[in-house]
Amino acid sequence: MKGVLRFGKKGKLSPRHIGSYEILARIGPVAYRLALPPSLVGVHDVFHVSILRKYIVDLAHVLTQELPELSEDLTYVEEPVKILERNEQNLRNHVVSYIKVRLRNHSDEEASWERESETRAMHPHLFNMIGFDPALEVHYQTAIGTEPAIESVGPYQD
Structure with a gap:
């Protein structure tokens, strides 16, 4: 064709x-x-x-009738509801933490990966929920204060 x-x-x-x-x-x-x-x-x-x-019946194809709350200009705010998963990305000189967040009016399959520091600043209530792992909280608190120092490495140093 x-x-x-x-x-x-x-x-x-x-x-x-x-x-x-x-x-x-x-x-x-x-x-x-x-x-x-x-x-x-x-x-x-x-x-x-x-x-x-x-057509093969698939329960994922079933649409929910729950409509989001719309503002006057017919928009809505996507708020994170639940933390589903954690992942750490090791870069050269520091570690970046990501969390998989389920947004309101979306399913678990449509969850998105967000930076943990940005989500913690914007939505601290997610980290106070029941089911949040306190061991990961302690790890995050010890790693947050360590800012990597940028050093000049090479044969031409001043």
Whole structure:
């Protein structure tokens, strides 16, 4: 399928299946009319049964009906709710701590990695929650005060 532009991608990387859509009606013994989104307005909505695939139920596809609290300008603030995981990145002369944070109105799969120092400054209540490991707290407190000194190393020192 070289040179064919299919659903926004060209060539071998074009998707073979683009999503799951509701069947509106059966048109004859081997054709179905699907409810396509407005982005596919140029695609004919009747498909042969050989092109369609059976939908396999996945609980991750279930959408929640809980809507976020919107402000007057129809925006909302994404607040971290829970710390899921910790990781330390060893750089040349210091260690950077990251935490995986689940945001409100998002699932655990959509959690993001944030710098621990920035999250601690902006949202200290996350570190006072039940289930927070105090051993990691002590490690963080001992490492926070040590700022690496930058030294000139090489044959040309002043």
